[in-house]
Amino acid sequence: MSFDAIVIGAGHNGLVCAAYLAKHGQRVLVVESQDRCGGLASQHEFHDGYRCANAQHVSHFPERISKDLNLVKHGFDGAYADIPLTWLNPDADGAHIALVDGHLSGVDAGEQAAYQQYRHLLRRIASMLAPFWLKTVPPIGNNHLSEMMSFAHLGLKMRALGKDDMREFLRIVALPIRDLLDEYFDHPGLKAMLSWDALIGSRQAPRSPNNSLLALLYRMADRSLTSARADSLICALEASARASGVEIRLSKRVERVTIEPRSECLCATGVELADGEHIEAVRVVSSADPKTTLLQLVGGDQLEIEFAGRINRIRDRGLVSKLHLALRTAPTFAGLEAPRGRFILAPMMDSIEWAFDDAKYGRIPQVPVLEVTLPSLADQSLAPAGGQVLSANVLYTPYAQADNWDDMTRQLLLARCLNVLEHYAPGLRDLVIGTELLTPVDLEVRYGVSGGHWHHGDIALDQLIMMRPTYGAAQYRTPISGLFLCGAGSHPGGDLTGIPGHNAAKEILR
Amino acid sequence: MNSAPDFSLERALPTPFHARTQAFNLEGRWSSWNGYLAAEQYFDAELEYFKVRNACGIYDISPMQKYHVSGRDAEAMLNRMVTRDVTKMRVGRVSYVLWCTGAGRLIDDGTIFRLAEDAFMLTCGSPSTAWLKKSAIGFDDLVIKDKSDDLAALSFQGPTSCAALRCMGLDGIEEVRPFEIRRFELGALRFMASRTGFTGDLGYELWVSAEDALALWDALYAAGEDFGIHPFGEVATNMLRLEAGFIMPGAEFNEALKTIRFEHDQTPFELGLDSMVDFKKPHFNGRTALLAESKRGPRVSLTKLDIEGNKPAAGSFIYNSKACRRDVGYVTSGIWSPVVKANIAFAMIESKHISGELWAHINYEKELRHYSKIARCQIKQSPFYAPQHAKLTPPADF
Numbered sequence A: 001m002s003f004d005a006i007v008i009g010a011g012h013n014g015l016v017c018a019a020y021l022a023k024h025g026q027r028v029l030v031v032e033s034q035d036r037c038g039g040l041a042s043q044h045e046f047h048d049g050y051r052c053a054n055a056q057h058v059s060h061f062p063e064r065i066s067k068d069l070n071l072v073k074h075g076f077d078g079a080y081a082d083i084p085l086t087w088l089n090p091d092a093d094g095a096h097i098a099l100v101d102g103h104l105s106g107v108d109a110g111e112q113a114a115y116q117q118y119r120h121l122l123r124r125i126a127s128m129l130a131p132f133w134l135k136t137v138p139p140i141g142n143n144h145l146s147e148m149m150s151f152a153h154l155g156l157k158m159r160a161l162g163k164d165d166m167r168e169f170l171r172i173v174a175l176p177i178r179d180l181l182d183e184y185f186d187h188p189g190l191k192a193m194l195s196w197d198a199l200i201g202s203r204q205a206p207r208s209p210n211n212s213l214l215a216l217l218y219r220m221a222d223r224s225l226t227s228a229r230a231d232s233l234i235c236a237l238e239a240s241a242r243a244s245g246v247e248i249r250l251s252k253r254v255e256r257v258t259i260e261p262r263s264e265c266l267c268a269t270g271v272e273l274a275d276g277e278h279i280e281a282v283r284v285v286s287s288a289d290p291k292t293t294l295l296q297l298v299g300g301d302q303l304e305i306e307f308a309g310r311i312n313r314i315r316d317r318g319l320v321s322k323l324h325l326a327l328r329t330a331p332t333f334a335g336l337e338a339p340r341g342r343f344i345l346a347p348m349m350d351s352i353e354w355a356f357d358d359a360k361y362g363r364i365p366q367v368p369v370l371e372v373t374l375p376s377l378a379d380q381s382l383a384p385a386g387g388q389v390l391s392a393n394v395l396y397t398p399y400a401q402a403d404n405w406d407d408m409t410r411q412l413l414l415a416r417c418l419n420v421l422e423h424y425a426p427g428l429r430d431l432v433i434g435t436e437l438l439t440p441v442d443l444e445v446r447y448g449v450s451g452g453h454w455h456h457g458d459i460a461l462d463q464l465i466m467m468r469p470t471y472g473a474a475q476y477r478t479p480i481s482g483l484f485l486c487g488a489g490s491h492p493g494g495d496l497t498g499i500p501g502h503n504a505a506k507e508i509l510r
Numbered sequence B: 001m002n003s004a005p006d007f008s009l010e011r012a013l014p015t016p017f018h019a020r021t022q023a024f025n026l027e028g029r030w031s032s033w034n035g036y037l038a039a040e041q042y043f044d045a046e047l048e049y050f051k052v053r054n055a056c057g058i059y060d061i062s063p064m065q066k067y068h069v070s071g072r073d074a075e076a077m078l079n080r081m082v083t084r085d086v087t088k089m090r091v092g093r094v095s096y097v098l099w100c101t102g103a104g105r106l107i108d109d110g111t112i113f114r115l116a117e118d119a120f121m122l123t124c125g126s127p128s129t130a131w132l133k134k135s136a137i138g139f140d141d142l143v144i145k146d147k148s149d150d151l152a153a154l155s156f157q158g159p160t161s162c163a164a165l166r167c168m169g170l171d172g173i174e175e176v177r178p179f180e181i182r183r184f185e186l187g188a189l190r191f192m193a194s195r196t197g198f199t200g201d202l203g204y205e206l207w208v209s210a211e212d213a214l215a216l217w218d219a220l221y222a223a224g225e226d227f228g229i230h231p232f233g234e235v236a237t238n239m240l241r242l243e244a245g246f247i248m249p250g251a252e253f254n255e256a257l258k259t260i261r262f263e264h265d266q267t268p269f270e271l272g273l274d275s276m277v278d279f280k281k282p283h284f285n286g287r288t289a290l291l292a293e294s295k296r297g298p299r300v301s302l303t304k305l306d307i308e309g310n311k312p313a314a315g316s317f318i319y320n321s322k323a324c325r326r327d328v329g330y331v332t333s334g335i336w337s338p339v340v341k342a343n344i345a346f347a348m349i350e351s352k353h354i355s356g357e358l359w360a361h362i363n364y365e366k367e368l369r370h371y372s373k374i375a376r377c378q379i380k381q382s383p384f385y386a387p388q389h390a391k392l393t394p395p396a397d398f
């Protein structure tokens, strides 16, 4: 029995890719090492009766993929609304700042007006870039006509931007996010809040030059859906894939991609599982990160030396840890009546920078900065009645620790996180009945993602677009004929967007 | 007052044999090879050359780079790196190898010694640590050690070399076949000998730890005295290797990782090394590019030329007619060969012109007067000098 395609990994990108392939009549098998679908966004029980997913929010999922795969019918609750974002004032008497559907509150009229200008500029640029994400970006040199059209299309979009916006785009695209925000705003808390989405996931702090604006623009893509329940997306994707005939085998780890020499090149012929089973397929599509896929599942001896070197060089050391707390009852954040969406616990951009400074030298931050959500508010089933789940992204916690991730370091980080939380929500510490801290090393082990990296590799100018993950593999194809990449390590990058999975399927079906 | 600048880190270092070689180097003609002092010539390059062709000579090759590659993945790692099939090598054998970039451009050539199933020594002319490190990515059970400074080496070449070694006490050296390795112990002195070299003549290379280098030299010199032993340097080496048809980096090709201009390096096919590329191997670095090149044929071809007259043609342009209207190539190395008694050269020539007439435009000088001449070139298929006695096992006795 042979398949048209084997997809490695039932993360959301693997599922998207599998579903598209099956919709086009391919016989598709998905092999997943975990006992459930969702990859980095899968749910697990971290304390008796308390469940949570690592990735929480769907913040820019393309409407087109949702429609193509009938995700709403399969239960996806995506909406056309931003997830509310709140900056918590560390000063107990101070006002919080809230950003709900593009409207700021908690700052003066001047800041509000500045925000509208800032937002409009970024939106115009984001919509210029939007069509670029859902496309394969051709390599440089020797292009076919259709590939040249992709560039031409972007060129046209850029012209449509107008001269002033274009100049502004080129001026700001490589700015440290701090410089840009300093131009527009005064309020330190507002700036900390707005810098967050430019930074999280990559090796970026407010003062880091280059790159962060692109991550922000990527996250502002037009015509996208949001949901506070990543799980609703994962379940819908799984259901859609199965409905299209995709077979999913869980708790099966791929040990290696089998490769055979054929006339002029090496060809992927299937996979070998950890339990020894060998499954054949016309092609293999991997949603595991590029380093895992190419250096472990394929192996250096099957690749060219320069290419293996570039893959090895991918910067994929994660800096985000995940903290889960099982709370007896809902916590009270001082001055916050109805907690919704995401809360930023970082007094100012310098606080973020200081946390990064510690990480640069391989140490956990003295004072971590946090992005907190209470997922059980959107989905009560995640906790026993009355209980609450708190989930936090903790910045910046280097993969390679000066002192290793030993117990003491973990305890210290946990204590520091609780200190921060206690400051904003006095009494919270007493509500805690269970904790789970997932460091980048834990994320690597648990989810099979090299470096435990959010995006399977930094979002940075040298690792983007036709350089993602590196040239020679940036069009979802690899030097091994019949082996494709479809995960977050490919263009355009990570987050719950399904775009790499979609683009890879398009490329395979071309 | 002592204000002399400290150049200690830039200074070329003596090799382990320097204490002996310097006594012969009457004019202090040293060049720097990989940071070591290497003799250009001792006092008369021609004499050194004739010693090798008629008796025996020693060349200090300690500055060569030597790497030990060992571990379960050593064979696979080297096999992916070089263009020949390493899996076919038996323990105790040496193989001449090439390695290329992914684009099929030659990085360097060298030799692989299979010391054990899972242990190899790779030697080459210039440092390759970075490339080896890169080539090791994706292999788990592998150790690469740079032994360049710890291992001294002598190239001992010439028709009487085997006899001299026997006299030195290397029992059984006469049974060692070309490209074979044998280990020897003379009292406390232990070393490895391989029947290899860069002269096309009978010859051996001796590999010894740096501490024992002088003891080896002395033993060899004492035994070699009656066999005409003499040290030789780079100038003589260059004549010898050209006669034997061996290419040299920096002359016939530029190392691909060091060229700046596009395709100012070379491919194995351009260098006529087709037989060193084994497409039966499913994968090695540069295979795809080389396969494509082998189908279309190389753009240029390294060609052996016998040029009329006796004016060495080094640096000359090659034309496809006596009128010299269109240059079709250039000479990469050229000498008057005493043993062949011919004006010989390597030239890189556009492949499509190889079958036609070839003319070298040679510039030369006599006592500060400059002249030029246009000389007819004849293509040679086989090495200029490949004496039968070099291949015999056992070699002739003296």
Ligand SMILES: Cc1cc2nc3c(=O)[nH]c(=O)nc-3n(C[C@H](O)[C@H](O)[C@H](O)COP(=O)(O)OP(=O)(O)OC[C@H]3O[C@@H](n4cnc5c(N)ncnc54)[C@H](O)[C@@H]3O)c2cc1C
Binding pocket: A008, A009, A010, A011, A012, A013, A014, A031, A032, A033, A034, A037, A038, A039, A040, A041, A054, A055, A056, A057, A058, A059, A252, A253, A254, A255, A287, A288, A289, A292, A297, A320, A321, A322, A393, A443, A446, A447, A448, A449, A452, A453, A454, A455, A456, A486, A487, A488, A489, A493, A494, A495, A496, A497
């Ligand atoms: C702490 C954290 C919080 C995050 N929060 C958010 C968020 O709120 N919103 C958001 O949009 N994004 C978030 N992200 C990013 C997002 O989770 C990822 O970018 C996204 O999940 C990547 O999806 P993927 O399908 O490409 O890869 P993955 O989700 O990593 O899926 C890859 C799958 O392949 C499987 N696999 C790997 N190797 C093998 C093998 N050998 N055999 C079989 N299966 C294998 C893995 O088990 C996994 O299921 C977060 C990331 C982290 C680390």
